[in-house]
Amino acid sequence: MKTGIYPGSFDPVTNGHMDIIERSCKLVDKLIVAVLINPNKDAGLFSIEERIEMLKESTKHLLNVEIDSFSGLLVDYAHYKNASIVVRGLRAIMDLEREMQMAQINKNIAAEVETVFLVTRAKYSFLSSSAVRELALFNGAFDDLVPAYVSAKLKSKLE
Ligand code: ADP
16 A cells, blocks of 8 residues: 655645645545654744644545644654555745755655655746735635635634
8 A cells, every 4th residue: 555645834734735736645545644843943823723624624525535644754654554655735936946955855864755846837837835824814815725725714714
């Protein structure tokens, strides 16, 4: 069985993430979308539990997708989950440097784990969780950028 991991902050999950999830779950038998618990990063807008809940609600139509969280090294988590593929999304050239560095570091410490990049659909190439958070904070429209469940959560969070 081929298991893939799609790691990220997902604060919150956007339609750009959803596009990557929907495309990559067809490439593996099981896709684990894993929220990174990073103690060095700010708390963010949503708690880890809220991010997990939003991911679960937004992916419930996808039968081979599992939602989880992890801390520590991604490759250790991949070994623990018996996963051989890490999926990442590439929006633009600005993502490339950071993504290449991460993939090369991971390759160095775990040669059997492959990082696979999916190129974002053009219509989502500008989209990021931070842009959505900012739009939400300043009353911008974000309904078309996130799953419906996330949109409702954002509205109630900021009320
Ligand atoms: P991180 O903090 O690890 O970058 P994110 O939640 O921002 O976490 O992103 C997780 C993954 O999703 C990364 O591979 C990122 O490049 C990708 N991604 C983010 N936004 C989009 C988007 N709009 N379209 C496609 N991929 C995206």
